[in-house]
Each structure stands twice: as structure tokens, then as C-alpha cells.
Amino acid sequence: MQRKRVVEPEEKIREIPGSVFLFRSCTGSLEYPGTESAVTETLRCLGIEPLTDPDQTCCSGYLLTCSAHTPEVSLAVTARNLALVERKGLDTYVFCNGCYGYLKELSHILLHNQEYLEGANELIARWGYHYAGKTSIFHVQEMWYRLKDRLAAKVVRPLNGLRVGVHYGCHYLARKYDILDDGGYPTFHEEIVEALGGTPVFYKERQLCCGYAVGRGFTHREEVVQPHLFKKLRNARDSGVELITTVCPGCNVALDREQPNLRERYGEDFRIPVVDLAQLIALALGVPAAKLGFEANTVPLDDVLAKLGISE
Amino acid sequence: MRERDADRVDNLDRLVDRYHLVENLESCLQCGKCTGVCPVANLSPSYNPRQVIRDILAGNKDRWLRSEEIWRCLWCANCYTLCPMDIPFPLLMMQLRYEALENSYGVKYFLPFRRFAMRALEDGLTFTPGGARGRERIMKLRGRIGLKPWPDISEKARQEYRELFEATGAKAWMDAIKEEEERPVTLTYLQGRITDAKKKGG
Amino acid sequence: MNEAMTGKEHTALVIGGGPAGIEAALKIARGGYRAVLVEKENEPGGIPLKLFSSFPRWENPSDRIGWMVNDLKKNKQIEISLETTVESAAGTDNGFNVTLKNTATGDARTLDVQAVVLATGFRLMDLSAYGEYGHRIYPGVLNSLEFEERLREWSRGLGKAPQAVALIQCVGSRDRSKGYPYCSKICCMYSAKQAGVVKDLFPEAKVYVFYIDCRAAGKGYEEFLREVIEKKHVRYVRGRPAKVLPEGGRLLVRAEDTLIGIPVEFAADVVVLAAAVVPHPETAALAKMFGASIDEYGFIDHDPRSHAKCADRVFFAGGCGFAVDTESALSQGAAAAAEVITLFNDNG
Numbered sequence: 022m023q024r025k026r027v028v029e030p031e032e033k034i035r036e037i038p039g040s041v042f043l044f045r046s047c048t049g050s051l052e053y054p055g056t057e058s059a060v061t062e063t064l065r066c067l068g069i070e071p072l073t074d075p076d077q078t079c080c081s082g083y084l085l086t087c088s089a090h091t092p093e094v095s096l097a098v099t100a101r102n103l104a105l106v107e108r109k110g111l112d113t114y115v116f117c118n119g120c121y122g123y124l125k126e127l128s129h130i131l132l133h134n135q136e137y138l139e140g141a142n143e144l145i146a147r148w149g150y151h152y153a154g155k156t157s158i159f160h161v162q163e164m165w166y167r168l169k170d171r172l173a174a175k176v177v178r179p180l181n182g183l184r185v186g187v188h189y190g191c192h193y194l195a196r197k198y199d200i201l202d203d204g205g206y207p208t209f210h211e212e213i214v215e216a217l218g219g220t221p222v223f224y225k226e227r228q229l230c231c232g233y234a235v236g237r238g239f240t241h242r243e244e245v246v247q248p249h250l251f252k253k254l255r256n257a258r259d260s261g262v263e264l265i266t267t268v269c270p271g272c273n274v275a276l277d278r279e280q281p282n283l284r285e286r287y288g289e290d291f292r293i294p295v296v297d298l299a300q301l302i303a304l305a306l307g308v309p310a311a312k313l314g315f316e317a318n319t320v321p322l323d324d325v326l327a328k329l330g331i332s333e
Numbered sequence: 334m335r336e337r338d339a340d341r342v343d344n345l346d347r348l349v350d351r352y353h354l355v356e357n358l359e360s361c362l363q364c365g366k367c368t369g370v371c372p373v374a375n376l377s378p379s380y381n382p383r384q385v386i387r388d389i390l391a392g393n394k395d396r397w398l399r400s401e402e403i404w405r406c407l408w409c410a411n412c413y414t415l416c417p418m419d420i421p422f423p424l425l426m427m428q429l430r431y432e433a434l435e436n437s438y439g440v441k442y443f444l445p446f447r448r449f450a451m452r453a454l455e456d457g458l459t460f461t462p463g464g465a466r467g468r469e470r471i472m473k474l475r476g477r478i479g480l481k482p483w484p485d486i487s488e489k490a491r492q493e494y495r496e497l498f499e500a501t502g503a504k505a506w507m508d509a510i511k512e513e514e515e516r517p518v519t520l521t522y523l524q525g526r527i528t529d530a531k532k533k534g535g
Numbered sequence: 536m537n538e539a540m541t542g543k544e545h546t547a548l549v550i551g552g553g554p555a556g557i558e559a560a561l562k563i564a565r566g567g568y569r570a571v572l573v574e575k576e577n578e579p580g581g582i583p584l585k586l587f588s589s590f591p592r593w594e595n596p597s598d599r600i601g602w603m604v605n606d607l608k609k610n611k612q613i614e615i616s617l618e619t620t621v622e623s624a625a626g627t628d629n630g631f632n633v634t635l636k637n638t639a640t641g642d643a644r645t646l647d648v649q650a651v652v653l654a655t656g657f658r659l660m661d662l663s664a665y666g667e668y669g670h671r672i673y674p675g676v677l678n679s680l681e682f683e684e685r686l687r688e689w690s691r692g693l694g695k696a697p698q699a700v701a702l703i704q705c706v707g708s709r710d711r712s713k714g715y716p717y718c719s720k721i722c723c724m725y726s727a728k729q730a731g732v733v734k735d736l737f738p739e740a741k742v743y744v745f746y747i748d749c750r751a752a753g754k755g756y757e758e759f760l761r762e763v764i765e766k767k768h769v770r771y772v773r774g775r776p777a778k779v780l781p782e783g784g785r786l787l788v789r790a791e792d793t794l795i796g797i798p799v800e801f802a803a804d805v806v807v808l809a810a811a812v813v814p815h816p817e818t819a820a821l822a823k824m825f826g827a828s829i830d831e832y833g834f835i836d837h838d839p840r841s842h843a844k845c846a847d848r849v850f851f852a853g854g855c856g857f858a859v860d861t862e863s864a865l866s867q868g869a870a871a872a873a874e875v876i877t878l879f880n881d882n883g
Binding site: 360362363364365366367368369370371374375378381383384411415416417418419 | 667705709710711712713714747773774775776777778789790791792793796797798799
């Protein structure tokens with residue numbers, strides 16, 4: 022058999038670190054800053070201190086994958102950002118599937134191609150950086166699953182059977198090897214939802230891409246992205262989903278912000294709110310809704326918050 | 334009209350893989366698991382990842398180079414996730430798009446991102462809003478939930494980001510793509526065979 | 536040792552009571568020597584006992600193996616030891632002293648043998664890595680051996696008649712990512728057989744076989760396949776399915792029809808997965824016990840100068856060496872027996 026595909030969470034994250042480097046997500050910070058808060062609060066609740074650094078830049082992966090520019094710069098940017106984290110001796114935690122995919126892919130290319138690594142290190146040496154591959158890259162969803170029982174024990178606002186349709190997104194499962202679940206039939210988000218007292222809904226199109234990656238929402242919104250989202254949201258609605266969770270601000274933008282446009286085009290108003298899984302966890306852990314920035318959401322959370330017994 | 338061996342580009346699979354990211358195209362069994370799961374193929378049937386791989390292995394460049402189809406890939410990577418041979422198709426697609434752009438095809442699908450890239454060079458962040466109103470809205474929202482009004486990014490970071498784009502030639506590459514020189518793309522796979530065979534003789 | 540055994544005073548231990556092992560034992564006895572056949576299950580016969588019909592002649596596999604087992608039982612040169620495993624072996628001057636254990640009673644005994652034939656057969660790969668097909672997740676998804684049982688039930692009028700059945704080839708085979716890179720050899724043929732049987736039982740049912748290639752390399756094999764397509768009207772679709780999803784009590788199979796070049800979605804009631812052939816885990820342990828080598832997948836490697844030999848005084852046959860159909864298993868069993876007989880003849 023080939024390289025190990027699915028690893029146990031205890032194998033991937035052996036010891037729980039006291040602090041981690043929290044890699045800032047552009048779309049997260051700009052579109053849904055509440056996600057940033059939720060991730061920070063939840064990590065702290067688990068006893069992990071997230072550290073950031075103003076010297077961290079965008080991962081540069083998104084525009085690279087749109088073929089807007091060539092890879093050499095992204096390899097250098099990745100090396101620089103990760104070298105920054107290495108100086109602190111921490112592991113890198115992202116909260117965006119996009120950042121995860123790009124950092125993993127680019128760091129993999131760097132560490133398996135001597136020429137690329139040398140080239141990148143040569144460029145960043147001018148500022149005193151050096152990338153050696155010492156920091157490991159994780160997504161916070163892995164920490165949520167790794168400490169699922171700890172989270173469950175700290176729930177003060179159980180989800181009252183809220184029917185949650187998870188959206189895994191594509192770029193975590195697309196890593197394919199050394200990840201927590203199989204891309205063919207993942208269940209770890211549903212397990213987290215259950216641990217919080219929600220009812221996971223295995224709707225048929227739960228693994229369908231959101232369509233937002235590589236900017237097709239800008240270039241092919243009508244031809245591809247909208248019909249695509251319509252199919253997914255309609256199936257979620259027909260399956261009785263009350264809330265969709267994501268682990269990527271990009272997915273959140275697609276699934277949330279397109280709903281009024283879909284109403285206009287197809288005449289169907291889905292009104293399914295979409296939040297980051299961390300925001301849902303934070304709610305269950307008792308973080309005040311006011312801190313979680315739901316004003317940023319296009320589809321309002323009112324019904325869901327009411328069902329959870331929260332008045333905003 | 335028959336295509337001849339001489340019409341096909343030798344080693345096209347190695348030529349398009351300029352960054353050595355997709356070294357195993359020949360392991361493709363043409364099994365179709367990629368197209369079977371592809372969400373775009375489901376919506377626009379002429380978009381077919383398996384056929385693109387087939388074209389490249391066969392040494393046909395023309396059909397995909399001028400196509401509208403290659404601009405539809407969403408990079409959901411479900412193809413790679415399910416591929417029994419671990420062919421990283423999205424990384425291939427990224428490089429096919431470079432080829433197309435350098436031949437002035439698909440420029441309209443590049444221009445919005447160049448605009449975002451120019452802003453990213455200022456902000457050190459991608460997808461920042463263009464106008465003052467957009468920025469104000471974000472700053473108010475962030476402030477209300479107790480975060481710093483603008484994501485905390487240093488001038489040093491922005492400067493170094495800019496410098497890397499210059500030093501690697503990425504900025505020059507982006508600037509070199511001229512809107513005026515754009516050539517049209519069409520759904521070549523829908524139209525049927527476009528061959529590299531010479532018209533004469535037949 | 537059974538004191539009533541007759542035959543010349545050389546004994547071979549045959550490990551595994553499937554077609555390869557049974558044939559080896561019968562031929563060793565034919566050569567005048569003794570054989571002790573050990574089988575871990577409570578009846579001999581192996582995989583053919585589980586099969587409903589066979590290729591290329593649509594015969595009942597239980598019949599043939601049944602006759603062979605009868606011969607086995609009547610043969611005074613052969614001792615059959617069921618529910619028995621081989622615990623350990625120590626080398627002797629002219630063979631091995633083996634310890635056998637009865638898994639039902641826990642009793643152990645030792646035995647001196649002068650040759651060993653490994654015939655531990657194959658099993659189907661565990662499909663939990665193929666979440667996209669939903670084996671053990673969705674009720675209507677079966678592996679090909681489980682499906683043989685379903686065919687038997689259907690032939691007796693049990694269970695619900697299907698409106699559509701989809702058979703998926705190469706699940707775990709020809710897969711470098713989460714399966715095995717090799718071709719499991721027999722699935723193209725047995726899938727055709729299974730598809731043909733469904734059409735015989737339910738002529739109105741839609742039967743689809745999703746394939747990448749159709750490998751029919753054997754006497755009568757291509758003709759058999761054409762019969763299934765042209766006379767029984769099974770629909771072959773070239774495309775390895777991407778996903779099986781449940782909807783409205785049925786199963787949707789999503790794939791691409793690669794010969795037309797269009798994504799498809801077919802509804803079925805039963806989805807059959809032709810799982811990759813892998814060796815039984817005991818094979819590796821036994822190989823080690825008797826000094827034989829195995830390849831990276833756990834199949835037994837043969838000696839460079841003999842296809843039936845794997846170590847000094849140790850031979851092998853059938854599925855433990857690689858995927859094999861019943862015909863080949865029998866031939867290999869006979870070949871191993873020939874080696875044993877020659878060995879025993881030479882040693883006087």
C-alpha cells in the first residue's frame with residue numbers, strides 16, 4: 022500500500038502546544054473578521070495562546086492559482102512568512118482552507134526541490150530570513166477535532182439539535198495524504214457538530230465545491246459559479262439544513278454573499294446562514310454573539326440565534 | 334483529414350510542465366474519475382479534464398491553447414483527490430493558463446486579478462476593497478467586535494512583499510500581458526476537433 | 536498422524552484447502568506419497584464454495600470442487616485437518632517438524648513432514664479507504680464476494696428484485712494512490728459473469744458494468760464477454776466511477792462515459808465493487824516460518840528457477856502467489872505436486 026493517507030488526530034498533533042502562530046487570512050480578516058475572533062477565542066478556551074505578527078503578509082497563493090502571476094514570487098513569499106514563524110519556534114495554524122492548501126503546496130515544493138529552496142532563501146536573505154522547513158502547518162479544524170472532547174466538555178450553550186449541513190470545502194481534503202479524514206467520505210466535521218449538540222445533515226451535495234476558488238466568481242459567475250451554488254444550496258435546503266458551516270472565508274463568501282443574487286436570478290430565497298465552524302463552536306462555548314461579528318453576514322443569523330436561545 | 338505524427342508536438346507533457354510540478358501525466362489511465370467528479374464538467378460538458386490530459390499526451394496544443402474551457406477550472410482539486418495516479422491536475426491547469434496568456438489568449442480572465450494584484454502590492458493583503466467606503470465599512474465592523482480597525486500588517490511587510498514581486502520578475506510578467514493584444518477564446522472542445530494538422534494535402 | 540494412512544513414507548504438508556491445495560494433495564497422493572491438508576475453516580473448498588456460476592462456461596463451481604473434495608475424503612493417503620492452523624515449524628535434517636493447532640479445541644500436535652506446499656489463497660481488499668463508494672456505509676453497496684451470496688439468494692427467490700445493478704471494476708486495483716498498482720486479473724471476467732447472471736435472473740433489470748479495460752485473456756474468455764454484451768444485453772460503460780451517493784432509497788453512480796466524453800449519473804439498487812485481490816495476512820507469517828520470501832504486497836515470490844518453488848522443500852500454488860482463477864489455481868496445485876513428487880523420488 023502507498024503513503025499513509027488518513028492519520029489519527031493524535032498522530033498528527035501529538036502534544037497540545039501552549040501557543041501557536043495564528044496565520045492571518047486576508048479574506049477572513051476583511052470579509053468575516055468575526056471568524057478571526059472566534060478562532061482566537063476558541064483556541065484560548067482550549068488553553069492555547071495564538072500569536073500573530075504584523076510582519077506576516079498575504080500567503081500570495083490565491084492570485085498565483087488564478088495564474089495572475091508566476092510561482093517564483095509565491096515560493097519566496099511562503100519561505101519568508103514561514104521563516105518568520107520559525108524564528109519564534111512555533112507551529113503555523115491557519116484558519117482558511119486556501120491558506121492551508123497554498124502553504125502546504127508551496128512549502129512542499131520548496132522542501133522537495135533544492136533549486137527552488139535555494140532560490141527562495143537567497144531572495145529573503147536580504148532581510149535576514151531563512152526557511153528550513155522546521156515549522157509544521159496545520160489548519161485549526163484539525164485542532165478542533167483533536168480536542169473535540171475538551172470542546173464538548175466546555176459547551177455551555179448546546180446547539181439544541183440545530184440541523185447543520187457542514188461544508189468541508191476542497192483545499193483541506195485535497196491535500197490527500199496525512200490528513201484527518203478521507204476525501205471520499207469525510208465525517209470529522211459532523212462529529213464535531215454532534216459533540217456540540219447539533220444534528221449533522223448528510224446532504225447529497227455536501228462535498229460540492231463552493232466555486233469561489235481561483236476567482237471564477239469574478240470571471241465565470243453566471244456560466245459556472247451561480248448554477249453550481251444553486252445546486253448545492255437547493256440540495257441543502259431540501260435536506261432541511263438550517264445552518265451551513267465552513268472552514269474557509271472564501272467558501273463563506275461564496276455560499277453567503279451569493280444568496281441574494283441567486284434569489285434574483287432563480288427566484289429562490291434560501292435564507293440559510295453560513296458561518297465558520299469556529300464561530301459555531303464559539304457560540305456553543307458561550308462566547309457572546311456580539312463578539313463574533315455576524316453583522317458581516319449577508320444572510321442574517323436571527324433564526325439560528327433564536328433557536329439557540331441567544332438574543333443578539 | 335488525418336493528423337500526422339509530425340503535426341503533434343513531441344514531449345508536450347514535459348514542455349507544458351515548466352515548473353516541474355506535474356511529472357506523472359503518462360501514468361494517466363484515462364479512467365475518467367476526474368471528469369466524473371468535476372463540478373464544472375457537470376455544468377459545461379465540453380469542459381473535460383481527462384480530454385485535456387489526453388490532448389497533451391497526444392501532443393495536441395492547439396485545441397486547449399485557444400479554448401474557453403481551460404479558464405473554467407475551479408481548482409476544487411476533486412480530480413486530484415480521487416485520481417488513482419495522483420496526477421495534480423490543477424497544477425497542470427495553472428501552467429496551461431500561463432501558456433495561453435503568453436500567447437495572448439484568455440487575457441480577459443487575467444485582467445481582474447492583475448488589478449487585485451496591484452492593490453495587494455500596496456496593502457500586503459489580497460482582495461482589499463477598492464474604494465474608501467469599502468474600507469470604512471470593514472474598519473467599523475472590526476472595531477465593533479474589538480479588533481484593530483485594519484488587519485495588523487507592518488510597513489516592513491508591505492515593502493518586502495512589493496520587493497519580492499519586483500525581484501522575481503512577477504510584476505514584470507504581469508505588466509507584459511497586454512490587453513490590446515488579446516485574442517479571442519472559444520469553446521473549442523464543443524466545436525469538435527481542432528487539429529494541428531496542416532490544411533494542405535488532407 | 537493417522538495410523539491408517541497408506542502410501543510411501545514421505546509426507547507433504549499442504550497448507551490451505553482451496554482448489555490449489557486440494558489439487559496439490561490429490562496429485563501428491565497420485566504420485567504415491569502422503570499429504571496432510573490443513574484448512575483453517577471448517578470445510579475444504581475455498582473460494583469456489585462461495586461462487587454462484589463461473590466463467591467461461593457458466594458451470595456451478597461448487598459441483599467441481601465438491602467432486603474433488605469427495606476424492607479427497609476417500610483417499611487413504613491424505614489426511615484432512617479442518618479448523619487447523621500451523622503454529623510453528625522447526626527445520627529437521629530432511630524437512631520440518633511442524634506444530635499444528637486445532638482452533639476449535641485448542642489442542643496442538645506435532646508432525647514431521649518432508650515438504651510443504653503453501654496454498655493459502657487470496658481475499659478481497661478492505662474497502663474502507665474508498666469512502667467515495669460507500670462500502671459498509673450505504674446498505675446497497677457490496678464487494679464482489681458478498682454479491683455472489685446475493686446472487687444465490689436472488690436465484691432462490693429471496694430478497695427484493697433489483698431494477699438496476701451497477702458493477703464497478705478496478706476498485707483498489709490499478710491504483711497507486713490508495714490501493715495497489717497491479718491488475719487483479721480476474722475481475723473483468725467475474726464481473727461479466729455476475730452481470731450476465733443478473734440479466735438471466737431479471738431480464739428487465741438494467742445492468743451496467745463500469746470499466747477501464749476489459750481483460751479477457753484466456754481460452755473462451757473474449758467469447759464469454761461478447762456473449763454477456765451481445766446476447767444478455769449488459770451495458771458496458773467505459774469510465775471509473777467517481778462517486779456513489781444515496782438518494783431516495785437508491786444509489787447514484789457518478790462517472791464519465793469516456794468514449795462519448797460526457798459525465799453521467801446512473802441510478803442503481805445494488806452497486807458491486809470488484810475489490811482488489813490481496814493475500815491473506817497469514818501468508819506473510821507462514822512464508823517467514825518456512826524461509827520463503829514475499830513481495831511488497833505480501834504475495835509469495837518464486838524461486839528464480841522454478842515457478843512452483845519458494846524455498847528449500849517449500850512450494851506454493853494458487854492465490855497466495857498472485858490473483859488467480861480456479862483453472863490456474865488447479866494447474867499450479869498440480870505443478871507444486873510435481874515438484875514434491877520429484878523431490879521425494881530423488882530422496883528415495
